[in-house]
Amino acid sequence: MTPTRGPAMTDVARLAGVSHQTVSRVINGHPNVTEATRTKVDQAISELGYRPNTAARALVTGRSKTIGIVGTGNALYGPVSTLYSVEYAARQAGYSVVVAVPTSFDELAIITCVRRLQKQGVDGVVVIAPLRTDGGDIADLAGELPLVAVEGSPAGDLAVVSVDQIAGARAATAHLLSLGHSAVWHVAGPLGWYEAADRVTGWRMAHEDAGIDPPATLSGDWTAKSGFLAGSELARIDAVTAVFAGNDSMALGVLRALDVHGKRVPQDVSVVGFDDVPDAEFFSPPLTTIRQEFTDVGVRSVEILLDQIDTGNRSTRRSLIEPSLVIRSSTGQPNTSPDQ
Numbered sequence: 001m002t003p004t005r006g007p008a009m010t011d012v013a014r015l016a017g018v019s020h021q022t023v024s025r026v027i028n029g030h031p032n033v034t035e036a037t038r039t040k041v042d043q044a045i046s047e048l049g050y051r052p053n054t055a056a057r058a059l060v061t062g063r064s065k066t067i068g069i070v071g072t073g074n075a076l077y078g079p080v081s082t083l084y085s086v087e088y089a090a091r092q093a094g095y096s097v098v099v100a101v102p103t104s105f106d107e108l109a110i111i112t113c114v115r116r117l118q119k120q121g122v123d124g125v126v127v128i129a130p131l132r133t134d135g136g137d138i139a140d141l142a143g144e145l146p147l148v149a150v151e152g153s154p155a156g157d158l159a160v161v162s163v164d165q166i167a168g169a170r171a172a173t174a175h176l177l178s179l180g181h182s183a184v185w186h187v188a189g190p191l192g193w194y195e196a197a198d199r200v201t202g203w204r205m206a207h208e209d210a211g212i213d214p215p216a217t218l219s220g221d222w223t224a225k226s227g228f229l230a231g232s233e234l235a236r237i238d239a240v241t242a243v244f245a246g247n248d249s250m251a252l253g254v255l256r257a258l259d260v261h262g263k264r265v266p267q268d269v270s271v272v273g274f275d276d277v278p279d280a281e282f283f284s285p286p287l288t289t290i291r292q293e294f295t296d297v298g299v300r301s302v303e304i305l306l307d308q309i310d311t312g313n314r315s316t317r318r319s320l321i322e323p324s325l326v327i328r329s330s331t332g333q334p335n336t337s338p339d340q
Helices: 009-016 020-027 035-048 054-061 077-092 107-119 136-141 165-178 194-209 224-235 248-260 294-311
Strands: 066-070 096-100 124-128 147-150 159-163 185-188 242-245 270-272 289-291 318-321 324-326
Touching: 009 020, 009 035, 020 035, 066 077, 066 107, 077 096, 077 124, 077 294, 096 107, 107 124, 107 136, 124 294, 136 147, 147 294, 159 165, 159 294, 165 194, 165 242, 165 270, 165 289, 165 324, 185 194, 185 224, 185 248, 224 242, 224 248, 242 248, 248 270, 294 318
Parallel strands: 066 096, 066 124, 124 147, 147 159, 159 318, 185 242, 242 270
Antiparallel strands: 289 324
């Protein structure tokens, strides 16, 4: 039995009453087509269920309508949410997405992924690069194809989109200090992450703004377990009345540790996190935290990338997305009663 072929472009042209070339112009977004003709062709495509041949279209337009994303290969909320937001924004713009995951977080592994995507014919690449690199070699790639780094190095000659981590950490710490806490202890994320370093910077700046010497930081690795270990240390220090955890997972561990050691939140110790994960409002107590607008990150990244694709001009734009403080029940004024 001979297989039934799907509808072809000539079928669309015949139904719409136009030429084959006109259908091609409509499909490829050519401007020199009247709105009435475009409507007739679109209706014919819909009626026949015609699917354009993307490979053929790429030969005509020089574009694949595909964006590459270099992910991080871990399941942390921030990087995963960033990847989803970029994919969604690309899809809304009419682009499909190919994801490549590096074997490690070093710059060579990231470059290898970009090169692989480049060979696959993507129109541009978004690199989610939250770990420290010098940015030089990645910036060199930006001279060869449209490229945007998300949470990437501020150094290097390439476009970068990121959440203002410093402003977020500063707001979290200032909130606690404004409640009357004499100092805020910080459970920091791992060394080598831009977010972790910037959040430490914002935490320090808020203390400097208030004329207070900040206490020593404690180290975590973004996990609730590391937050629990740090929280257990802090629970043994009587002077601790406020804690800013570098992300919500570590804040969850801090909350658990304080509970185990008989510390009430927020009566004895106030806690703030960072990210505003979907479960944060259901922590016990509901967690005050910093919300990152990942949807805005995705939209902005794709906008900057598509502008490079459309114009052929390289971008070195730096774009910061403002986070916001979400106040819930885990923070309050310090307990000043003598029997605390």
